[in-house]
Amino acid sequence: MKAIAYTHYGPPEVLHLKEIEKPVPKDHEILIKIRATTVNSADWRLRKADPFGVRLFFGLFKPKKNVLGGVFSGEVESVGKKVRLFKTGDQVFGSTGMSFGAYAEYKCLPESATIALKPGNITHTEAAVIPFGGTTALHFIKKANIKPGQKVLIYGASGAVGTTAVQLAKYFGASVTGVCSTSNLAMVKSLGAEHVIDYIKEDFTLNHEKYDVIFDTVDKISFSNSLKSLSRNGLLILSATGMSFMIRGFWTSLTSSRKVMTGVISENAEDIVFLKGLVETGKIKPVIDKIYPIEKIPEAHAYVEKGHKKGNVAIEVA
Numbered sequence: 001m002k003a004i005a006y007t008h009y010g011p012p013e014v015l016h017l018k019e020i021e022k023p024v025p026k027d028h029e030i031l032i033k034i035r036a037t038t039v040n041s042a043d044w045r046l047r048k049a050d051p052f053g054v055r056l057f058f059g060l061f062k063p064k065k066n067v068l069g070g071v072f073s074g075e076v077e078s079v080g081k082k083v084r085l086f087k088t089g090d091q092v093f094g095s096t097g098m099s100f101g102a103y104a105e106y107k108c109l110p111e112s113a114t115i116a117l118k119p120g121n122i123t124h125t126e127a128a129v130i131p132f133g134g135t136t137a138l139h140f141i142k143k144a145n146i147k148p149g150q151k152v153l154i155y156g157a158s159g160a161v162g163t164t165a166v167q168l169a170k171y172f173g174a175s176v177t178g179v180c181s182t183s184n185l186a187m188v189k190s191l192g193a194e195h196v197i198d199y200i201k202e203d204f205t206l207n208h209e210k211y212d213v214i215f216d217t218v219d220k221i222s223f224s225n226s227l228k229s230l231s232r233n234g235l236l237i238l239s240a241t242g243m244s245f246m247i248r249g250f251w252t253s254l255t256s257s258r259k260v261m262t263g264v265i266s267e268n269a270e271d272i273v274f275l276k277g278l279v280e281t282g283k284i285k286p287v288i289d290k291i292y293p294i295e296k297i298p299e300a301h302a303y304v305e306k307g308h309k310k311g312n313v314a315i316e317v318a
Contacts, residue, residue, distance in 0.1 A: 003104035004297045005066045009049040012298040012305070015103075020067070023108040027082040030111055032092060034074040034317045035124035037102040039292075039300040040132045040160050041240075043068050046100075047301060051242065069102025071095050073118055073127035074317075077106070085111045091118040093127040094272050095135060103297060105318055116272040119279040126286040127279075129312035133160035134275045134284070137217075139265040140237045141168045144213055148173025153204060153211045153229075156218030157193065158184035161239060163287040163311045165215055166191045171283050177211070179204055184310055187287070205229045213237065218307075223248060230258050237261045287311025 001022040006014040025031040046068060049055050058064055073093035076086050086092065094115035101107045109115060114135070118127045146152060152169045156162040157178030169176045170192035178193035185196045197204050205225035212231050214221070219240040226236055238249060241262055249260030278284040289310040292300040294317045304313050 001105040003067050008062050012301040015298045017295050022106050025080045025108045027080040028110055029080045029108045030076050030086050031078045032074045032107050033077045034072045036073045036128035037069045037315045038071055038129050039304045039313045044301050044305045065100045067101045067103050071131040072102040073124040083111045093118045095131045095267050114267040116276050119276050125314045129286045129314050133164040135267050135271050136161045136265050137165035137168050138271050146172045146174050150174045150212040152213040153177040155179045155216045155221050157188045158310050160312045161217040166193050167284045233257050235259045288314050
């Protein structure tokens with residue numbers, strides 16, 4: 001089968017189209033013919049080992065996983081003899097977890113993985129962009145226990161996580177403020193944000209507003225200034241931060257009425273099923289900036305790494 005693989009860390013050019021062995025499902029696995037995947041921030045960071053600590057988990061001198069791609073949408077081509085949850089022909093979407101491998105024509109996953117039947121009202125290309133931003137945003141918003149009427153600010157509201165976070169916060173009844181660049185204001189407002197702030201022209205920490213939740217999806221805000229913009233018992237969510245801010249956030253949570261939430265997300269099939277329902281009822285819609293064929297994944301990586309995409313960049317595999 002065709003796949004995009006890499007054998008050493010580096011720029012987008014380390015990614016190459018090659019032929020690799022097609023997997024065979026084990027007893028509890030399903031074989032998925034992948035129709036679409038995405039390129040997101042996790043992909044390019046793993047590709048170049050940024051930050052360096054990535055190497056401690058994924059290979060010190062060269063990558064242990066040679067095929068990237070953490071999300072997919074496709075069709076079940078065959079199933080292991082003990083599989084009960086899916087059958088041949090099912091249209092599915094979801095996440096590969098730490099096994100990656102979606103930059104390929106086929107992928108085997110356990111039937112218990114983060115997989116659900118694809119929403120019937122969208123294409124495979126649209127379905128593939130839901131899991132990455134969707135599971136990340138849902139993880140933190142559920143933990144934040146957002147309630148109707150709360151004021152929630154989403155920083156980086158035009159990215160993969162941000163576009164979903166805006167829609168989810170709105171779904172749970174919050175009054176949403178989205179922060180993004182000038183060119184994305186209208187798009188973020190169309191997703192349900194009641195207020196939008198152009199970070200190029202305005203620093204939200206200086207507008208004297210108080211927010212119940214501030215959700216930084218891109219690791220770009222001032223930690224101390226953002227705390228000052230929280231209500232007395234407010235919550236600061238840092239979904240993309242490093243270890244130093246995790247420690248600082250932990251100390252802040254211990255010593256003040258304001259709380260800081262960080263950490264690694266947990267993925268499960270229940271969350272994918274929940275997102276599927278929201279898509280099918282029109283509560284969440286996929287946001288796609290560009291679509292590339294699989295052979296142009298290096299070009300897609302270069303574009304995503306610039307940090308200016310609107311929503312998601314999709315890859316059509318088959």
